[in-house]
Amino acid sequence: xxxxxxxxxxxxxxxxxxxxxxxxxxxxxxxxxxxxxxxxxxxxxxxxxxxxxxxxxxxxxxxxxxxxxxxxxxxxxxxxxxxxxxxxxxxxxxxxxxxxxxxxxxxxxxxxxxxxxxxxxxxxxxxxxxxxxxxxxxxxxxxxxxxxxxxxxxxxxxxxxxxxxxxxxxxxxxxxxxxxxxxxxxxxxxxxxxxxxxxxxxxxxxxxxxxxxxxxxxxxxxxxxxxxxxxxxxxxxxxxxxxxxxxxxxxxxxxxxxxxxxxxxxxxxxxxxxxxxxxxxxxxxxxxxxxxxxxxxxxxxxxxxxxxxxxxxxxxxxxxxxxxxxxxxxxxxxxxxxxxxxxxxxxxxxxxxxxxxxxxxxxxxxx
Amino acid sequence: xxxxxxxxxxxxxxxxxxxxxxxxxxxxxxxxxxxxxxxxxxxxxxxxxxxxxxxxxxxxxxxxxxxxxxxxxxxxxxxxxxxxxxxxxxxxxxxxxxxxxxxxxxxxxxxxxxxxxxxxxxxxxxxxxxxxxxxxxxxxxxxxxxxxxxxxxxxxxxxxxxxxxxxxxxxxxxxxxxxxxxxxxxxxxxxxxxxxxxxxxxxxxxxxxxxxxxxxxxxxxxxxxxxxxxxxxxxxxxxxxxxxxxxxxxxxxxxxxxxxxxxxxxxxxxxxxxxxxxxxxxxxxxxxxxxxxxxxxxxxxxxxxxxxxxxxxxxxxxxxxxxxxxxxxxxxxxxxxxxxxxxxxxxxxxxxxxxxxxxxxxxxxxxxxxxxxxxxxxxxxxxxxxxxxx
Amino acid sequence: xxxxxxxxxxxxxxxxxxxxxxxxxxxxxxxxxxxxxxxxxxxxxxx
Ligand code: SF4
Ligand code: SF4
Ligand code: SF4
Numbered sequence: 001x002x003x004x005x006x007x008x009x010x011x012x013x014x015x016x017x018x019x020x021x022x023x024x025x026x027x028x029x030x031x032x033x034x035x036x037x038x039x040x041x042x043x044x045x046x047x048x049x050x051x052x053x054x055x056x057x058x059x060x061x062x063x064x065x066x067x068x069x070x071x072x073x074x075x076x077x078x079x080x081x082x083x084x085x086x087x088x089x090x091x092x093x094x095x096x097x098x099x100x101x102x103x104x105x106x107x108x109x110x111x112x113x114x115x116x117x118x119x120x121x122x123x124x125x126x127x128x129x130x131x132x133x134x135x136x137x138x139x140x141x142x143x144x145x146x147x148x149x150x151x152x153x154x155x156x157x158x159x160x161x162x163x164x165x166x167x168x169x170x171x172x173x174x175x176x177x178x179x180x181x182x183x184x185x186x187x188x189x190x191x192x193x194x195x196x197x198x199x200x201x202x203x204x205x206x207x208x209x210x211x212x213x214x215x216x217x218x219x220x221x222x223x224x225x226x227x228x229x230x231x232x233x234x235x236x237x238x239x240x241x242x243x244x245x246x247x248x249x250x251x252x253x254x255x256x257x258x259x260x261x262x263x264x265x266x267x268x269x270x271x272x273x274x275x276x277x278x279x280x281x282x283x284x285x286x287x288x289x290x291x292x293x294x295x296x297x298x299x300x301x302x303x304x305x306x307x308x309x310x311x312x313x314x315x316x317x318x319x320x321x322x323x324x325x326x327x328x329x330x331x332x333x334x335x336x337x338x339x340x341x342x343x344x345x346x347x348x349x350x351x352x353x354x355x356x357x358x359x360x361x362x363x364x365x366x367x
Numbered sequence: 368x369x370x371x372x373x374x375x376x377x378x379x380x381x382x383x384x385x386x387x388x389x390x391x392x393x394x395x396x397x398x399x400x401x402x403x404x405x406x407x408x409x410x411x412x413x414x415x416x417x418x419x420x421x422x423x424x425x426x427x428x429x430x431x432x433x434x435x436x437x438x439x440x441x442x443x444x445x446x447x448x449x450x451x452x453x454x455x456x457x458x459x460x461x462x463x464x465x466x467x468x469x470x471x472x473x474x475x476x477x478x479x480x481x482x483x484x485x486x487x488x489x490x491x492x493x494x495x496x497x498x499x500x501x502x503x504x505x506x507x508x509x510x511x512x513x514x515x516x517x518x519x520x521x522x523x524x525x526x527x528x529x530x531x532x533x534x535x536x537x538x539x540x541x542x543x544x545x546x547x548x549x550x551x552x553x554x555x556x557x558x559x560x561x562x563x564x565x566x567x568x569x570x571x572x573x574x575x576x577x578x579x580x581x582x583x584x585x586x587x588x589x590x591x592x593x594x595x596x597x598x599x600x601x602x603x604x605x606x607x608x609x610x611x612x613x614x615x616x617x618x619x620x621x622x623x624x625x626x627x628x629x630x631x632x633x634x635x636x637x638x639x640x641x642x643x644x645x646x647x648x649x650x651x652x653x654x655x656x657x658x659x660x661x662x663x664x665x666x667x668x669x670x671x672x673x674x675x676x677x678x679x680x681x682x683x684x685x686x687x688x689x690x691x692x693x694x695x696x697x698x699x700x701x702x703x704x705x706x707x708x709x710x711x712x713x714x715x716x717x718x719x720x721x722x723x724x725x726x727x728x729x730x731x732x733x734x735x736x737x738x739x740x741x742x743x744x745x746x747x748x749x750x751x752x753x754x755x756x757x
Numbered sequence: 758x759x760x761x762x763x764x765x766x767x768x769x770x771x772x773x774x775x776x777x778x779x780x781x782x783x784x785x786x787x788x789x790x791x792x793x794x795x796x797x798x799x800x801x802x803x804x
Contacts, residue, residue, distance in 0.1 A: 034765045086414060116765050122560055124486040124498035130764055142490050145478015147417035148497045152560045159414040160478070162407030168478035231765075249563060257560050258765050261496055264556035264575050265773060268499055268549055272780040275545045276787045279445050283537065286447025493773035494766060502777075538788065545784075 036115045040134030041180065042202035042234035043189060044209055045108055047246065048219055049196035052079055052093050052106035056188035056197065060091045060110075063176060063187030082247065085110060087159040090173040091188055096246045105239070107246050108188070108197070110173035111136060111157045112226060113234035118257030122152035127170070134202060134234040135175035143170060154230055154252050175234070202234055209238055231256030301338045387731045394728025397721045401475055409721040416707060416716035423702035424726050425472035427554055428695045429465055430504070431578070434586030435593070436462025436511060437540075437547035442623075444540045453609040454616040456518060456746050457597060458590050463511040464733050470508060472729045496556045503550035510543050521753055522744040529753075551582040558701055566705035568647050568656045571638040574701075580631045585694040587624040588667075591617050591687035601741050606748030618675050621683040624690060625671035632665050652708065659700060663693025 058073035060066075066088050071078055079095040086092075091110035098105075117136045120128040127142040128149055145168050150158045161168040176186035184190075189197040198205060206227060213220045225237035229252050237248070244250050401409050412419050439458035442448045474480035486492060486501045513532060520529035555578025562570050571577065594613055598605075605613075639645060647653045667689035674682030703716060741747060762768040 034763060034768060037763045084414065118560055120766050121494045121769070122497065124492040124495040124501055125482075125490045126492040126770070127490070130766060132763070142482075142485060143478070144482040144485055146476075146497060147478075148495065148557070150414065150417035151557075151564070154561065154563045156415055160417060161405075162410075162412060163405045164478075165402055165405040166479065168405065252563050256765055258494060258769055260559050260562060261494070261556060262769070263572065264496060264553065264559060265494070265499070265769075267575060268553070269776050269780045271548055272545060273783055273787075275548060276541055276784065276791075279441075279541045279544055280791060283445045283447070283541075286445070290447055491774060491777070492770070493777055494769045542784075 034116075036202075036232070037130075037132040037134065039201050039203075040132060040234065041175070041199060042113070042134055042205050042236060043175070043186065044198040044200075044205040044236045044238065046196050046198070046209075046212070046238045047105055047107050048238065048240045049194045050093070050106040050108060051194055051196075052076065052095055052104070053193065054078075054093055055191045055193060056108055057089065057091055057093060059187040059191035060173070061089070063179065064090060064174070066090070079106075085157050085159055085172065087161050087169075087171040090171065094247060096241070098241065098245065105241055105246050107237075107239075107248070109155075109157075109247075110188070110235070111175070112155055112229075113173075113175050114230055114256075115233065116231040116256030116258055118152040118154055118230065119149035119158060121256075121258040121261065122148045124148065131177065133175070133177060133180045135177040135180065137174055137177050138170055138172065140167075140169045145170075152257060154249070154257065202236070205236055209236055212238060228254040230254070231259075305338070387735055390724070390727050390731045391735075393724045394731070397724050397728070398475070400721065401725070406476075406478075409719065409725075411716055411719040411722065413714075413716070415710060415714050418702060418706075419716055420699075420703070420718045420722050420726055421472055421476040423699050424695070425476075425729055426469055427698035427702055429469040429472065429729075430551065430554060431582045431585040431694050431698060432589045432691065433462040433465025433469070434547060434551060434582040435590040436465075436514075436586070437543045438583055438586040439590055440514065440540045441544050444537055445544070448619070450612060451616050451619065453612040453747075454590055454594070454620075457593065457741075458586075459511060459514050460518070460737065460740060460746055461589065461593055463508075463515040464737055466504065466508045466511055468729050468733045469504065471732075472725070475725055496553045496560070499553045500550050500557065503546045503553070507543060507546040507550065510539055510546065514539050514543065518740075518744045518746055521750040526752075547582070548579060552576065552579040554578050555701070558706070561706075564707055564709070565701065566647075566652055566708040567642065567644050568639070568652055569701050569705040571642060573634060573638045576634060577631070577638070580627060580634065581694055581697060584624040584627045584631065584690060587620045587627070588687040588690035588694075591620050591624075591683060592691055595684045595687070597741070597747065600738075601747060604741060604747045608749065609747050614680060617680060617683050618678065621671045621686065622675045624687070625668045625675065628664050628668035628671070628690065632660060632668070635660055635664075652705065655700070655704070659693065659696050663689060663696055667693060 054073045054076065061068065061073070069088065079093065082094050083089075083092040091108055093106050093108045096105045096107065113130075113134055113136045115130070117128065117130055120126075120130055120136060123143075124146065125142045125144055127139045127144075128136060129139070130136050145160070147160055147170075149170060150156075150160060158170045158172045160170055176184070176188075179186060185199045186197075189199040198208065200208075206224065209224045213222055213224075219240055221239050221242060223239075223243070225239065225243050225248055226233040226235055231254065237243070239246055242250075397409055406412055410419055410421075435458040439451060439455050443451045443455050470483075473483065477483065482489075483501075484505075486495075486498050487505055492498050513535070517529050517532055520526075520532070552575035555574035555576075558565050558570065559572075559574055594617060598613065639648070648657065667686045670682060670686035670689065673679070674686055707715065745753075760771065762771065
C-alpha cells in the first residue's frame with residue numbers, strides 16, 4: 001500500500017496550493033484543539049520489512065552532504081552496538097535480537113517530527129519550527145547553542161557539534177524538508193529497497209498502517225507507535241515485537257511536551273500581576289506600623305518629660321489609662337524607659353528640667 | 368580613604384593570592400581551549416548529556432545562592448525589618464557578582480555566546496521557560512547593578528546620581544522580588560519539559576515552587592555564611608552598626624531559614640504524596656532522595672533551630688554551610704544525577720577536570736572582585752558623607 | 758486577527774508573546790497607578 005512517487009507529487013500539489021482552503025475554519029480556529037497542519041507529511045516505518053542494510057543511512061548522508069563516516073555504510077558490523085543519532089548521522093539503524101533466537105528486528109531512528117515538538121517548545125529563539133510540510137526544521141542563523149532542545153526531546157534525537165568552537169549547530173533529520181519543497185521524497189525513503197519506509201500524508205499513512213495490522217494480525221502488534229506519543233509524531237512505526245523491546249519508550253504518554261510547561265508559563269504573568277500588589281501592600285502595612293509606633297513614641301516621650309519633675313506615679317497611671325489596651329504593652333516599655341531616663345535626669349540635674357525636648361537615648365536613628 | 372594602607376606591607380604571595388592565581392591561570396588556559404577547540408575538547412558533554420556542571424553548578428547553584436540579594440532587600444525595605452539594613456549592601460553585592468558570573472559562565476557553555484541577547488531582542492521563543500529565565504536574568508542583572516551602584520557612586524563621589532538612585536530603592540526592590548520569584552522558579556520549571564528523563568522523585572509539578580522556596584533559604588544561608596567569612600577577613604572594614612547588627616542578622620536569618628526549610632520539607636512530602644511516589648523511596652534513588660532531604664534540609668533546619676534557641680553563633684554558621692551544600696546537592700541531583708537516570712551508566716555524565724577548572728575559575732573571579740570592592744567601597748560600613756540620608 | 762493555528766505550539770507562541778508584552782505594560786501601569794493613588798498623601802520619607 002505504499003505511495004508511489006506520482007501520487008505523492010499529486011498530494012504535494014494539492015497540499016501546497018490549498019493548505020488554507022482545505023480546512024474548514026470551525027475545525028482549526030476558535031477552539032483549543034489543534035490537529036496539526038492538514039495534509040502534512042510523515043513517514044511510516046514498518047520494522048517488519050526492514051533488513052538493516054543501512055541504505056537509508058547512506059542516502060541520508062549523501063542528501064544532507066554530511067561527512068563520510070570512517071566505517072563504510074556496507075559494513076554491517078556497526079549494527080552490533082546500539083547507536084544514536086549524531087551530528088554526522090541524522091539517522092541510524094539498530095538491530096534488536098531477542099535472546100539470541102528468532103529474527104532480529106531492525107529499527108531506523110531519526111527525528112520523529114513531533115506534531116507538537118518538545119524541541120520547538122523549548123527553544124528560546126524559535127530556531128526550531130514545525131512547518132506545514134510536517135517537518136520540524138532548524139534555523140542555524142538564530143540558534144544560540146544552549147542545547148535546551150536536546151534536554152527537551154523525549155526521543156534523544158538532536159545532536160550538537162561539540163567540536164565546533166564558535167559556530168556549533170544542532171544537527172538532526174530535516175525530514176528532507178528542502179527536498180520535499182522541490183517535490184522530491186526524503187532520501188532515506190527513496191533509497192529503501194524493501195519499502196520499509198513509506199512517505200505520504202500522515203492521515204493516509206495511519207490508514208495504511210491500520211490496514212496492514214488488520215490484514216496481518218499475527219505479524220503486527222496492534223499499535224501504531226507515533227500515532228499519539230507525546231501528542232503524536234509525523235514519523236510512524238509498525239512492529240511485530242513490543243516496542244519496548246526494540247528500544248522505543250512506551251512510557252512517554254500522549255501529552256504534548258508543551259502541556260508540561262504550560263502551567264509554569266501561565267504562572268509567570270499572574271505573578272507579575274499579583275506580586276506588586278501584594279508587596280506594596282506588605283510595604284504599606286509595615287510602613288503604617290512604623291508610623292504609629294513612631295507617633296506613640298514621640299507622644300509618650302514628650303508627656304513623660306513634661307511630668308518628670310512632678311508627682312510622677314499618679315500621672316503615669318492617668319497616662320496609661322488614656323492609651324488603648326492593645327497598644328499598652330508595647331508602649332509601657334517605652335514609657336518606662338523614658339520615665340527612668342527622665343527620673344535619672346531630674347535627680348542629677350534638678351534645675352535644668354524641661355529644656356530638652358527628647359532624652360538622648362530614645363532618639364534612635366532610623367534608617 | 369586609606370583602605371590600601373592595611374595591605375601595603377603584605378607580600379603579594381599570600382596563600383590566597385597564590386591559590387587564586389593558579390586557578391585563574393588554569394582557567395585562562397581552559398578558556399583558550401574552549402574557544403579554539405570547542406566544547407568537545409574541554410567537557411565531557413555528549414549528545415545524551417547536553418548540560419553539565421556549567422549549567423548544573425554555575426547557572427542553577429549560582430542563581431540560587433545569589434538569592435540573598437532579593438531576600439535581604441525585601442526583608443529590609445518591604446517587610447520593614449530595618450534592623451537588617453546593614454546586611455543589605457553585602458547581600459546585594461554578592462547577588463550582583465553572582466549573577467554577573469552566571470552570565471559569564473554561560474558564555475562558556477552556549478555555542479555562540481554573542482547571541483545571548485537574541486532571545487530578548489531578535490527572536491522571542493516565548494513558549495520556552497528558558498526564554499523566561501533569560502529575560503528575567505537580564506532584567507534582574509540590570510536591577511542589581513542599579514541597586515549596587517550607590518556604593519560605587521559613593522566611592523567615586525558622584526552624589527547627584529547616587530541620591531537619584533537611592534530614591535528608587537523601593538521600586539527596585541519590588542521589581543527585584545518579582546523578577547527573582549519568576550526566574551528562580553522557572554529554573555526549576557526548565558526540567559518540567561522532560562518528565563521522561565528526570566527521576567519521578569525529583570520531577571514534580573511543584574518544581575517551580577520547590578526552586579523558589581529553596582532559593583529563599585539558600586539566599587538566607589548564603590548571607591549568614593558570607594557574613595562569617597567577611598567577619599574573618601574584612602573585620603576592619605566594618606563599622607559599628609554593621610558589627611552590632613550582624614549577630615542579629617545571623618540569628619534572624621537563621622530562624623527564618625529554619626522555618627522555611629521545614630516548610631520546604633513539608634511541600635516536598637506533599638509532592639511525593641500527590642504523585643503517589645512513596646514506593647520509590649525504598650529504592651536506591653529513594654535513599655539518595657532522603658539523604659538529600661533529611662541530611663541536607665531537615666537536619667540543618669534543626670541545627671538552625673537549636674542554634675537560634677541557644678543563641679549559638681557558631682552553630683548558626685555551620686548550619687548555613689550545610690544548607691548551602693544541600694541546595695547545591697539538590698540542583699546537582701535535578702540537573703545531573705537524577706537526570707537521564709534511565710540511561711545505562713556508561714552513557715552517564717561526569718564532569719571533566721577542565722569543566723571543574725572553569726567552575727572554580729568563575730568562583731575565584733567572584734571572590735577576587737568581591738575583595739576588590741569591599742576593600743574600597745562602602746559595603747560593610749556607611750560612607751560618612753551619606754550616613755544620615757538613607 | 759483571525760489567525761488559524763494548526764498547532765498548539767503556534768498558538769502558544771502567539772498568545773505568550775502578547776502576554777509578555779501585556780505584563781510589561783501591567784507592571785508600568787501598576788506603578789503609575791500607585792503614584793496616582795498616593796499622589797495626595799502627605800509626603801513622608803519612605804526609606
Ligand atoms: S523527535 Fe525530538 S527533535 Fe524531533 S521533533 Fe520531536 S522533539 Fe523535536
Ligand atoms: S540549542 Fe539552538 S535550537 Fe536548541 S534550544 Fe538552544 S537555541 Fe534553540
Ligand atoms: S528524512 Fe532526510 S534527513 Fe531525515 S533521515 Fe531521511 S534522509 Fe535523513
